[in-house]
Amino acid sequence: MTTLKFDSKGLIPAISQDQSTGQIRMMAWMNKEALSRTLETGVATFFSRSRNKIWVKGESSGNTMAVSAVYADCDEDTLIVLVKPAGPSCHTGRPTCFFRRLDENGESVETEADATSFLYFLEAEIAQREKSTADKSYTRYLLEAGAQKIGEKLREEADELSVAIATEDNGRVASEAADVLYHLMVALRLRGVALHDVIKVLESRSGVGGHVEKANRSS
Ligand SMILES: [Zn+2]
DSSP, rough: OOOOOOOOOSSSEEEEEEETTTOOOEEEEEEEHHHHHHHHHHOOOEETTTTTTETTTTTTTTTTEEEEEEEOOTSSOOOOEEESSOOEEEESSSSSOOEEEEOOOOOEEEEOOOOHHHHHHHHHHHHHHHHHSSSSOOHHHHHHHHHHHHHHHHHHHHHHHHHHHHHHHHHHHHHHHHHHHHHHHHHHHTTTTTHHHHHHHHHHHHHOOHHHHHHHHHH
């Protein structure tokens, strides 16, 4: 902590990012004590400038954030806190505080779609297509056709990917992998399984996600 640059009020901005989804959840401030407590307890803890006191994120709502790791930027004056949120992070009930998209004039407009990374954007897009009334939507066609059809496509695309891996160039491998991934995501939509839940399974298998306290103890 000695090299970190806290501002004249003894604070440093801390941006919380969902470790599984990459989504930026919120920004808050930490003083040295908030940071120490975060590192000690593995629960995101901040300093409230309006209430002038330390607060544990989610202490009243229950929407706490378990901390996996804290990173400082190159100037050591901003932190990223990698978290596993127990629920929505914004007091409005939205998962993230960042749902006001700026238009070209810099005016903020409230949007349905939160700021998120591409695969989650695609997941939302697929859900959107399911409801769309547009004439031509391949996604909607698949979802209406059901499990049998989607399963067929998945097997077909997996087979093409296997051939590409064995005999074709990397561009073809990427293209076939994209087809598999897309059809997989349509299948998940059909079953109402969230991409996040798939990633959670992968994480549990790889043992990622132990909070900072554990990491500190083993070092
Ligand atoms: Zn918020």
